[in-house]
Amino acid sequence: MEKETARIEAFSDGVFAIAITLLVLELRVPEVVGAEGPGVVAGKLMAQWPTYIAFAISFFSIFIMWVNHHKLFKQIYRRNTEIMFANGLILFLVCCVSYPSSLLAQFYDTDSQQLVISIYTGTFVLVNLSYNLLWFLACRDRTLLRPGLSEAAILGIRNNYLYGLPTYVAAFGLSFYFPVSALLICILLWIYWAISSKKVEMRGNSEGEINKTY
Template sequence: MEKETVRIEGFSDAVFAIAVTLLVLDLHLPEEHLIKNGNDLFIFMKSQWPVFLAFILSFFSIFIMWVNHHKIFKQIYSRNSAIMFANGLILFLVSAVSYPTALLARYFNGEASSMVVAMYTGIFVLINFAYNLLWFLASRNKKLLRPGITDAAIKKIRNNYLYGFPIYLIALIFSFWIPAVSLMIILGLWIFWALSSGKIEMSINESE
């Protein structure tokens, strides 16, 4: 079967690349007149830790989303309108990550920390939902998938994304009371996605 999703994947890769690039815009140099020596620079850098934290979290989150997007489309060979719109939803949300990242960088240290962390966590809840939707729409018709893919492989991929959804919801709930714990859960999740994506691929290859 000829793969019909090449243009979708190429366009998606471009959107992911732009989304990552936009994150860099929040990293600002200090005003030249404020930095007179190394100690001033160190104090400035220290004060910017929420900016660096937001950048690191968002960069690796988008990167791992791109990795998982790539792995999903290794299994999807044909496309229909539903798949294209579900993929569009993912790209829309990914391109919007830079805004809550900017809010997190600016207000995490202040009284609005719970709200900005909730907004930041909330967009990842929506992104996880969009990934689940994409795989549901693709896998309900096996003819759209890679020839030879087994039912067990389809189920493993589905479960991999389903497990993340309640954890993202827990992170969202924690953001209103203990924002730092919410970010730690997000950090733990992208470590989970990084590890599980490789294991899922290995288990699929072994089962076929």
């Protein structure tokens, strides 16, 4: 069966590339008044540590989102209007990541830490929901999926997305009381999925290996 999603994937790759590039705009050269020495400049650079952390976290989160988006569309061969709009929702949220990242960089080391981390973790609850929605819509009409993809593989991918949802919701709830711990949960999830991610191998009509999904 001919794959119909090439344009969707190409457009999506472009959006992911732009979103991940926008993150670097948060890295700003510190203002220097006069001929300040290296010690002063180093101090100002060190003072921007929340910005560096927010940039690194957001870069790798978007990258992992792209990896899983790519793997998901390895299993989706055809598209309909619902698939296109669900994919559009994912891309919208990808573009939104730069804003909570900016908030995290600017207000992490302030009294507003809890608020910005709640916004940040809440964003990824929505991201996870959008991936669940895309796969749900794809599975509802099995003719949209890759030929030979087994029922066990389909359910395995679905379950991996669903397993991530309560963890993100828990992190969001925890952010109101222990914001740093909530942010750490998100980071650990991304590290885990990045390390354990595996390709879905097609083995005729037999069960394939299921990747850990975002």
